[in-house]
Amino acid sequence: MSLRRFILKRVLSIIPILFGVSVITFALVHLTPGDPIDQMIGLNPDMTRADEAQLRARYGLDGPVWQQYMTWIGNVITGDLGQVYSSGRDVSWIIQARLPETVALGLFGWAFGLLIAIPTGIYAAVKKDQFADTASRFLALSGISIPNFWLGLMLILIGSLWIGLWPVLPPSRQPLYHPEMLWYLILPGITIGTASAASIMRVMRTSMAEEMNKEYVMAARAKGLPERTVVLKHVLRNSLISVVTLAATLTASIVAGSVVVEFVFNWPGLGREFINAINQREINLIMGITLFTGVFIILANLLADILYAVLDPRIRYD
Amino acid sequence: MVQDPKQSDQAINRRTLLQGVGGAGVVAVAGCLGDDDDSDAPFQLQLEVNADNSDRVQMVELIAASLEDTGYFETEIETYEWNTYTGRVLDTEYAQNGYIPCIGLSGTFNPESFCNALHHSDNHGQCCNLVGVDDAELDDMMDDARYGMEVSEDPDLRRERYDDVWHHLAENRYSSITHFDLQTAVTSTDVHGFDMWPFAEGMFSYALYSPQEEQVAWIDRDNEASEDADLSDIEEGGTLHGAIAANVDGFDYPYTSDTTSSMSQFFIYEALTASDSEGNVYPWLAESYDILDTQDIDRLAYEDYMITVDADEEGALDTEEQIIVQHPEDDPIGDDEVRVLTPEEASDAVDDGVFGMQFRYELREGVEFHNGEELTAEHVVASYERYENSDISAQTFDSVLHAREVDEYTVDVYAQVPDAEAERELPIYIYSLEQADMEGGAVDPREGVTPVGTGPYELDDFSDEEYVEYTKFDDYWVEQQGVDSIDWFDGSSEFPDGPVVERVELEIVPDDATRSGALQNNEVDITYGLATSTLDDFEASDDYIVHGVETGGYEYIQYPLHVEPWDDERLREAVNHLIPRQQIVDNVLNGWARPAWTDLPELAHGTGTVDHDALEDEIRPYNEYDQERAEELLEEVVEDHDLN
Numbered sequence: 001m002s003l004r005r006f007i008l009k010r011v012l013s014i015i016p017i018l019f020g021v022s023v024i025t026f027a028l029v030h031l032t033p034g035d036p037i038d039q040m041i042g043l044n045p046d047m048t049r050a051d052e053a054q055l056r057a058r059y060g061l062d063g064p065v066w067q068q069y070m071t072w073i074g075n076v077i078t079g080d081l082g083q084v085y086s087s088g089r090d091v092s093w094i095i096q097a098r099l100p101e102t103v104a105l106g107l108f109g110w111a112f113g114l115l116i117a118i119p120t121g122i123y124a125a126v127k128k129d130q131f132a133d134t135a136s137r138f139l140a141l142s143g144i145s146i147p148n149f150w151l152g153l154m155l156i157l158i159g160s161l162w163i164g165l166w167p168v169l170p171p172s173r174q175p176l177y178h179p180e181m182l183w184y185l186i187l188p189g190i191t192i193g194t195a196s197a198a199s200i201m202r203v204m205r206t207s208m209a210e211e212m213n214k215e216y217v218m219a220a221r222a223k224g225l226p227e228r229t230v231v232l233k234h235v236l237r238n239s240l241i242s243v244v245t246l247a248a249t250l251t252a253s254i255v256a257g258s259v260v261v262e263f264v265f266n267w268p269g270l271g272r273e274f275i276n277a278i279n280q281r282e283i284n285l286i287m288g289i290t291l292f293t294g295v296f297i298i299l300a301n302l303l304a305d306i307l308y309a310v311l312d313p314r315i316r317y318d
Numbered sequence: 319m320v321q322d323p324k325q326s327d328q329a330i331n332r333r334t335l336l337q338g339v340g341g342a343g344v345v346a347v348a349g350c351l352g353d354d355d356d357s358d359a360p361f362q363l364q365l366e367v368n369a370d371n372s373d374r375v376q377m378v379e380l381i382a383a384s385l386e387d388t389g390y391f392e393t394e395i396e397t398y399e400w401n402t403y404t405g406r407v408l409d410t411e412y413a414q415n416g417y418i419p420c421i422g423l424s425g426t427f428n429p430e431s432f433c434n435a436l437h438h439s440d441n442h443g444q445c446c447n448l449v450g451v452d453d454a455e456l457d458d459m460m461d462d463a464r465y466g467m468e469v470s471e472d473p474d475l476r477r478e479r480y481d482d483v484w485h486h487l488a489e490n491r492y493s494s495i496t497h498f499d500l501q502t503a504v505t506s507t508d509v510h511g512f513d514m515w516p517f518a519e520g521m522f523s524y525a526l527y528s529p530q531e532e533q534v535a536w537i538d539r540d541n542e543a544s545e546d547a548d549l550s551d552i553e554e555g556g557t558l559h560g561a562i563a564a565n566v567d568g569f570d571y572p573y574t575s576d577t578t579s580s581m582s583q584f585f586i587y588e589a590l591t592a593s594d595s596e597g598n599v600y601p602w603l604a605e606s607y608d609i610l611d612t613q614d615i616d617r618l619a620y621e622d623y624m625i626t627v628d629a630d631e632e633g634a635l636d637t638e639e640q641i642i643v644q645h646p647e648d649d650p651i652g653d654d655e656v657r658v659l660t661p662e663e664a665s666d667a668v669d670d671g672v673f674g675m676q677f678r679y680e681l682r683e684g685v686e687f688h689n690g691e692e693l694t695a696e697h698v699v700a701s702y703e704r705y706e707n708s709d710i711s712a713q714t715f716d717s718v719l720h721a722r723e724v725d726e727y728t729v730d731v732y733a734q735v736p737d738a739e740a741e742r743e744l745p746i747y748i749y750s751l752e753q754a755d756m757e758g759g760a761v762d763p764r765e766g767v768t769p770v771g772t773g774p775y776e777l778d779d780f781s782d783e784e785y786v787e788y789t790k791f792d793d794y795w796v797e798q799q800g801v802d803s804i805d806w807f808d809g810s811s812e813f814p815d816g817p818v819v820e821r822v823e824l825e826i827v828p829d830d831a832t833r834s835g836a837l838q839n840n841e842v843d844i845t846y847g848l849a850t851s852t853l854d855d856f857e858a859s860d861d862y863i864v865h866g867v868e869t870g871g872y873e874y875i876q877y878p879l880h881v882e883p884w885d886d887e888r889l890r891e892a893v894n895h896l897i898p899r900q901q902i903v904d905n906v907l908n909g910w911a912r913p914a915w916t917d918l919p920e921l922a923h924g925t926g927t928v929d930h931d932a933l934e935d936e937i938r939p940y941n942e943y944d945q946e947r948a949e950e951l952l953e954e955v956v957e958d959h960d961l962n
Binding site: 032033034038043044045046047048049050051052053054055056058062086087088089093094097098153156157160161164166168169172173263264265266268272273276281285301 | 322327400401404405421423424431434435441443444475547561565567568573574576629632633634635641644650651680693707709712713751759760762764781782783784785825826827828829831832835836838839841842
C-alpha cells in the first residue's frame with residue numbers, strides 16, 4: 001500500500017472513531033448526575049420542579065438522551081458545535097479563543113522536554129551504569145513522580161515570590177505572539193516539559209543502549225570511526241524510531257492541554273476550560289473539546305506512523 | 319447495614335468502643351439502620367454529606383464522634399459527589415430512608431430564607447426540606463410572617479411572628495443549623511477604607527462607594543491603611559487591582575447571575591432602591607417611593623383572569639409567555655392543564671384593581687446611562703419585560719405582578735399579594751432602552767455589545783477567562799447631582815460625590831493558591847475566597863488586612879422525622895445538644911465562622927426578630943452543647959421506645 005493510500009485510509013477512519021468517541025462521551029456525560037440547569041439554579045428554594053422543567057425545556061434538555069444526541073450530532077455535521085448554556089458563548093468560539101494559549105504552552109513544554117531529554121538520554125546511554133546514568137535515572141524518576149501542581153507551585157514560590165523574576169499571573173494584556181511572552185512561558189513550560197522529558201529520556205536511553213550493543217556499532221568502531229560519529233551518526237538515527245513515536249504521541253498533549261498547569265499558572269487555555277465545562281456540566285462544550293482533541297490525537301498518531309516510514313524505509317503499510 | 323448501590327464506596331466507619339448502655343442485646347430500631355448484630359448502641363444512624371466540601375465532611379465527622387462519645391449511637395458517614403448528592407436528597411422518597419443529610423444554603427436579608435426552605439412543606443422534594451417536614455402550624459406561621467395585610471404594614475408584628483417561628487423551631491427541632499459562614503477578603507495596606515458586604519456579589523461595588531453607610535474605599539500606595547479609615551485622608555484616582563475566582567460568564571444579569579458575573583455587573587447596573595449591610599432599603603434611582611395601596615388578597619384572586627395552558631409530564635408548560643402566577647390548586651407535574659396568569663392578563667387584573675400591593679416610585683431626574691440616555695419610567699417597564707422568561711424569572715415573578723408607567727418619571731410596580739418582603743423583592747436592575755429589547759444574553763462584550771447601565775463605572779475592557787476592566791463613568795448621576803441631593807443622606811460633608819478610585823482591573827484567577835500568590839507578590843491589591851489556613855497567615859502579617867463579615871451562608875443537618883424513633887422530638891433535641899457548634903467553628907473553620915446559637919444570622923436581625931439578644935438568651939440553651947442533658951433525653955427515649 002502506498003503511503004498516500006495509507007494516509008487517506010487513516011484520515012477516513014477518523015470518522016467512525018470520532019462517531020464512537022462522541023457517542024461514548026455523550027453517554028458518559030449524561031450518565032453522570034446533574035445537567036447545566038442543575039448548575040445554573042443551584043440550591044434555590046424559589047425554584048419549583050415545574051420551574052426547572054420549564055428551564056430545561058427552554059434549553060432543549062427535556063427530551064430523551066438519544067433525541068438530544070441526534071439534535072447535537074445533526075448540528076455538528078452542519079458545523080455548529082452549539083452554545084454554552086451558562087453564558088451563551090459559541091463552543092467553536094471558545095475553542096478558537098483558548099486553543100492558541102494551550103498550543104503555545106504545549107509547544108514550549110514539548111520543545112523543552114525534547115531539548116532536555118534527547119541529550120540526557122544519549123549521555124546516559126553512553127555512560128551506561130556509570131554515575132551519569134544513575135543520576136539521569138533518578139532525575140527521570142523524579143520528573144515522572146513529582147505531581148505537576150506541586151512542581152508548578154514550587155516554581156511560582158521560588159521564581160516569583162522568592163527570586164521575583166516572574167510575576168505570579170501571566171501578563172494577560174500582552175498578545176500571545178509578543179516575544180516577551182516567551183519569558184512567561186518558561187515556568188509553566190518547565191512544569192509541563194519535566195514529565196514528558198522524563199519518559200522520553202528513558203526511552204532514548206534504553207533504545208540507545210540497545211543499539212550500542214549491536215554488531216554494526218562494533219564494526220563502525222573497528223573501522224576506527226571516532227566515538228562521537230559512531231554515537232551521533234549511526235546509533236542515534238537507529239534509536240530515534242521509538243523516541244519519535246513517543247514524541248509524536250505527546251504532541252496530542254499540546255492540544256489537549258495540561259489542566260493542572262493551566263490552573264496553577266492561571267493560563268487561560270483549553271484544559272482549564274475543559275475542567276470548567278465538566279464542573280458546570282456544559283454538555284456542548286465537553287463534547288466540542290473532546291471531539292477536537294480526538295481529531296488531534298488521531299492526527300498525532302498518523303504523524304507518528306508517517307515518521308516511521310521516513311526514518312525506516314523498511315516499514316511497510318499493509 | 320442498608321446499602322444503596324448509588325452510594326460512593328467512601329464509607330467512614332466511626333464505630334468506636336461503645337460504652338455499655340443499659341444491659342443486653344441490640345434491638346434493631348425500625349428505620350434506624352439497625353441490622354448490625356455486633357452493635358450495642360440503641361441508635362444507629364447514617365449521616366450523609368457531599369465529598370467535595372472537605373470542611374463539611376470534617377464537620378460531620380465531628381458530629382458523629384460527638385454522638386458516639388455518648389455510647390448511644392453508632393454512626394456511618396456516607397459521602398457523595400455533589401450532583402449525585404443533591405439528586406438523592408431532593409428526591410421526595412429520601413425522607414423515608416432514615417438518613418441524616420448535611421448541606422449548606424445561602425440566605426438573604428429575608429428571615430424567611432433561614433426557616434422556609436428547610437421546613438415549609440411546599441419545599442419537600444425541592445430545595446431544601448429534605449426530610450419532609452410537614453408541620454401545618456409551622457407553615458402557617460412562616461406564611462403569616464411574610465404575607466398578608468398585617469405584616470406588610472407592620473414590621474414590628476412581622477418581627478414578633480418570626481420570633482414565634484424561631485421558638486417553634488427550637489421546641490420541635492426538625493433541623494440543626496450549625497454555623498453561619500463568614501465572607502472574607504484580604505487587601506494589601508494600599509487599599510484604604512475597605513469594608514465587607516455580606517454577599518460576595520456586591521463586594522466591590524459596596525466597598526468602592528455606598529453612601530448608605532458612608533462607605534468609600536481608595537488607593538493610597540504611599541501610606542499604609544489602618545483599620546479605622548479617615549475620610550479626610552481620601553486620595554482620588556488610582557487603580558484597584560483585584561483577583562476574582564471565576565470567569566465572568568456574562569454581563570446580562572437576568573441571563574448570567576452567578577457570583578462572579580453578578581460581582582462584575584454591579585459596577586455597571588443600578589436599581590430603583592439600594593440596601594445597606596443590614597438590609598434596610600433606601601431610594602436610589604427612585605428619588606422616593608411609597609406604598610399606595612395594599613389589598614387583602616391571595617393568588618386565587620387572579621383565577622378569573624387566568625388562561626389554561628398544557629403541561630407535559632415533567633411540568634413544563636406549553637407557552638412562550640412568562641408565567642406570572644400559577645393557580646395554587648393546579649399541579650403542573652400531575653395535571654395535563656394548568657391555569658396561569660401571563661403578563662397580558664396581569665395587566666388586565668391591575669386595570670380592574672386586582673393586585674396585592676402598589677408601589678409608586680418617583681424617579682430621580684437627570685440620571686444618565688453610559689450611552690447618554692436619560693432614565694425614565696419607560697426604562698423601568700422595559701427592564702421588567704427583559705426579566706420575563708429569563709434564567710431568574712421564577713424568583714423575580716414570584717413577587718412581581720406588573721410594572722406600569724404613570725408618567726415620564728413615575729412608575730408603579732405591583733406585587734402579587736400583600737408581602738412584607740415586597741419592598742426588597744420588587745426592584746430590579748435597570749437597563750437602557752438600547753439594550754432592554756435585546757435577545758436574552760445578547761448584552762455581551764464578547765459579541766461587541768458593551769453593557770450599559772447607570773452605575774459609577776463603565777466597562778472598559780473584558781477578555782474572556784483573563785480580565786475585566788472598568789473606568790469611572792464621568793457623568794455618574796451622584797457626581798453630577800451631589801450626594802447631598804439624596805434626601806436620606808445625612809453623612810459627613812467630606813463624603814465624596816461618587817467613588818474615588820479611577821480604574822478597577824480584575825484578574826480572573828480560579829486557583830486560590832495562585833490568587834494568594836498574586837496578592838503576596840503585590841500583583842493585586844485584593845482577593846477573596848482563600849483557604850482558612852491562608853487567612854491566618856495573612857492576618858498575622860502587617861502588610862495585609864483580612865476583612866470578614868457574617869453572611870447568609872449556613873450549614874445544617876436535618877432529622878428524618880418520618881422514621882421512628884426520630885418522630886420523638888426528645889431524640890432530635892438530644893442530638894442537637896450533642897452538636898459541637900463551637901468546636902466545629904474553632905477546629906474545622908479555624909474560627910472563620912460563627913456558631914448558630916439561634917437560626918438567625920446577623921444580616922437578618924433587622925426584620926427577623928424583635929430583640930436578637932433576648933432571642934439568643936431564650937434559644938441558645940436549646941442549642942448549647944450539653945452531653946448530660948442529651949443523655950437524660952436519650953435514656954428517656956430508649957426506655958419509652960423499648961430500645962434496650
